[in-house]
Amino acid sequence: MPTCSGCSGDFTPEELVRHEDGPLLLVHCPDCGLSLGSYRRR
Numbered sequence: 617m618p619t620c621s622g623c624s625g626d627f628t629p630e631e632l633v634r635h636e637d638g639p640l641l642l643v644h645c646p647d648c649g650l651s652l653g654s655y656r657r658r
């Protein structure tokens with residue numbers, strides 16, 4: 617389960633905010649908006 621380093625919140629993958637940016641899928645904290653990582657889309 618991802619933990620946000622900005623607000624120390626624990627979130628399930630379903631709770632995270634996803635944002636597509638070209639070939640990347642960016643994942644943000646739903647609370648503070650901090651970027652939690654980026655993934656390559658397939």
Ligand SMILES: [Zn+2]
Nearest residue numbers: 620623645648
């Ligand atoms: Zn956060």
